[in-house]
Amino acid sequence: MxxxxxxxxxxxxLRKVGAALLAAMQQTPTMCLHRLAKDRNQAVxxxxxxxxxxxxxxxxxxxxxxxxxxxAAGRHVLAIQDTTELHFATHRASKRGFGLAGNGWDxxxxxxxxxxxxxxxxxxxxxxxxxxxxxxxGAIADRRKRTTEEKESHRWLAASLAAGEVLSQASGITxxxxxxxxxxxxxxxxxxxxxxxxRAAQDRALAPGGRLFAHCAxxxxxxxxxxxxxxxxxxxxxxxxxxxxxxxxxxxGEVTLRRPQNGIRSQTDTVTLRVVDVTExxxxxxxxxxxxxxLTTHAVPTLAEARQIVAWYRCRWAIEQVFRTLxxxxxxxxxxxxxxxxxxxxxxxxxxxxxxxxMQIVLGRDGSTGQMLTDxxxxxxxxxxCAINRRLEGRTDKLKNPHNPRSLAWFSWIVARxxxxxxxISTGYKPPGPKTVFRGLLRLDGMIExxxxxxxxxxx
Numbered sequence: 001m002x003x004x005x006x007x008x009x010x011x012x013x014l015r016k017v018g019a020a021l022l023a024a025m026q027q028t029p030t031m032c033l034h035r036l037a038k039d040r041n042q043a044v045x046x047x048x049x050x051x052x053x054x055x056x057x058x059x060x061x062x063x064x065x066x067x068x069x070x071x072a073a074g075r076h077v078l079a080i081q082d083t084t085e086l087h088f089a090t091h092r093a094s095k096r097g098f099g100l101a102g103n104g105w106d107x108x109x110x111x112x113x114x115x116x117x118x119x120x121x122x123x124x125x126x127x128x129x130x131x132x133x134x135x136x137x138g139a140i141a142d143r144r145k146r147t148t149e150e151k152e153s154h155r156w157l158a159a160s161l162a163a164g165e166v167l168s169q170a171s172g173i174t175x176x177x178x179x180x181x182x183x184x185x186x187x188x189x190x191x192x193x194x195x196x197x198x199r200a201a202q203d204r205a206l207a208p209g210g211r212l213f214a215h216c217a218x219x220x221x222x223x224x225x226x227x228x229x230x231x232x233x234x235x236x237x238x239x240x241x242x243x244x245x246x247x248x249x250x251x252x253g254e255v256t257l258r259r260p261q262n263g264i265r266s267q268t269d270t271v272t273l274r275v276v277d278v279t280e281x282x283x284x285x286x287x288x289x290x291x292x293x294x295l296t297t298h299a300v301p302t303l304a305e306a307r308q309i310v311a312w313y314r315c316r317w318a319i320e321q322v323f324r325t326l327x328x329x330x331x332x333x334x335x336x337x338x339x340x341x342x343x344x345x346x347x348x349x350x351x352x353x354x355x356x357x358x359m360q361i362v363l364g365r366d367g368s369t370g371q372m373l374t375d376x377x378x379x380x381x382x383x384x385x386c387a388i389n390r391r392l393e394g395r396t397d398k399l400k401n402p403h404n405p406r407s408l409a410w411f412s413w414i415v416a417r418x419x420x421x422x423x424x425i426s427t428g429y430k431p432p433g434p435k436t437v438f439r440g441l442l443r444l445d446g447m448i449e450x451x452x453x454x455x456x457x458x459x460x
Contacts, residue, residue: 006350007059009052017049018060022350023445050343057349061129064353065166068116068126071375076119076172079128079163079194080316081156083112083180084323086334086348097341099135109134109341111326112155113352114163115319119174122315123369123408124360127353128166131155132345156181157189164191174298176316182295184260187271190297197312200275200293207256207270216251216277216293222303223250224281227310229290230317246290251277252306274300276309318363325434326355358437360408365416365432367409377411384451385414388444392417399423415440418447 006018024036024046037043049055087101087108101108113130117123133152160175167173173194177186179201190196204212224247231243256272276294283289294313300306326333333351338344357376364371373382386405392414393400403410416432417423419440425431432440 006353007055007063009054009056009059014049014052014055017045018055018350021046021049022354050338050346051340055346057132057346060346060349060353061127064127065129065162068128069166069169071125072116072167073169074171075125076174077125077167077170078117078119078174078176078312078315079114079160079167080117080176080319081112081114081159081163081181082178082316082319082323083110083133083155084326085110086327088334095339095341095344097134098344099133099341101135109345109348111348111352112159113319113322113356114159114175115322115356116163116167117315117318118369118371119172119312121368121370122318122363123371123375124318124356124363125375126360127356129159129162130349130352131159132348134341134345153180153183154185156183157186160186160190160194160196164194168193174312176313178316184257184271185264185267187257187273187295187297188259188267195297197294197296197298197309199313200295204260205258207258212255212257212275213293215255216253216275217279219251219253219277221249221251222306224248225250227278227290227314230320241287244284244287246283247281248278248290249281250303250306250310251279252300252303252309254300273297276300276306278310318359321362322352322355322359325359326352358434358441361412361415361437361441362432362434364408365412367403367407369408371408373406373408373411375408381448382406384448385411387451388418388447389414392423394423412437415444418443 006015006022008015009018020042021036033043033046037046085102085108087106088095088098089101089106095107098107099109100106102110110133111130112133114128116125116128118125133155135152156177163175164173174197175190175194176197177199179199181198182201186198187196200212202212203214206212206215226245226247229244229246231241252275254272254274256270259267259269259271273295274297276292276296278290278292278294280290292310292313294309296309298305298309300309333348336344336347338347360376363369364376373379373385377385382405389401389405389410401410401413403413412432413423416436417440419432419436419438421432421436421440
């Protein structure tokens with residue numbers, strides 16, 4: 001429906017089956033191939049597709065990146081990267097080829113995607129790429145013996161370099177990462193046309209002396225405001241903290257970082273960056289206080305620019321929402337019964353592409369992102385969408401689609417209504433979430449196909 005597919009794979013039949021699999025994932029919250037398929041024959045096709053050596057996760061990612069790069073052309077974009085773990089605690093005996101999970105015992109693997117957002121309005125544009133890490137036994141223990149390129153931490157630099165290529169037609173690229181991305185290699189080797197915005201994890205040594213955190217704490221406070229702090233942890237054992245509103249102090253200035261003592265000698269001795277330091281004032285008891293020490297290559301001469309840096313960093317939450325859609329609120333990738341790791345990686349990449357699109361529709365539902373419909377749907381489907389929209393609208397103004405017919409919000413309203421959302425936005429009515437969007441896409445795809453067939457028959 002959106003004009004997207006998983007790739008060509010050198011065969012028109014494989015392209016068609018891959019497109020059908022992606023569409024099914026965007027419509028049905030399951031990773032069971034039999035439930036994704038419309039009948040037994042299609043389930044067999046999906047299985048053979050994943051088992052085919054000509055089908056690769058790399059080609060899927062190249063295709064997704066190409067489409068995202070086209071949509072990002074001429075826009076300043078945020079390339080947000082992070083890692084999530086796919087964990088199979090009870091499947092050790094039933095799966096083959098999987099490496100170790102983060103606890104060093106259970107099996108699992110890791111996905112490190114780069115999702116792309118519009119820097120001006122915060123709308124989700126698409127997926128620029130991803131790396132899949134299948135950690136073999138001994139990888140952690142041998143860390144000091146491996147070259148920089150062999151270390152897992154190299155994924156942060158590799159993702160930044162890849163984003164610079166995929167998004168080369170954008171007017172500006174800002175790569176955003178959380179504390180794991182605080183790596184000197186990344187600052188020293190970033191592409192010239194790519195800016196960085198990284199939350200500091202290391203209390204780094206400064207030139208000519210001193211330490212990063214204490215130095216920033218001595219700067220005068222420039223602003224004080226409130227921010228929304230998302231809830232953390234979904235289970236009691238994860239140390240769940242409810243969402244809250246925090247009052248934070250803002251400071252900003254410039255620092256020069258020294259190369260770490262164990263750093264690569266051929267790298268530059270120092271890197272000059274700007275810092276926007278966000279520190280919570282009087283946090284609630286037994287709550288971890290907010291402290292974001294944000295390192296950036298952007299110029300930050302005034303308070304307005306400092307506030308913009310904070311606003312961009314807060315957009316990082318979108319990738320957490322994609323992960324939640326991938327694992328719990330949407331496609332439930334960890335429930336997959338795929339046995340072979342190589343086939344599962346293909347399925348996981350397809351599921352990631354689907355999860356990004358679902359979250360794109362969720363985030364654009366109220367029109368605040370200002371996105372056009374073509375960020376998520378095929379322009380050729382607009383006549384069918386207009387006909388469907390007329391059937392969904394009620395007689396009163398409250399049940400009319402309030403958005404511009406060329407906007408993503410207009411499309412999101414249609415999908416949500418088909419997914420069972422009431423259409424009301426007054427107090428007491430919840431906006432549509434990922435599960436509603438999945439249900440809506442399931443119905444919408446069939447309706448558009450039926451509309452096309454009916455109009456084709458009328459012409460013939």
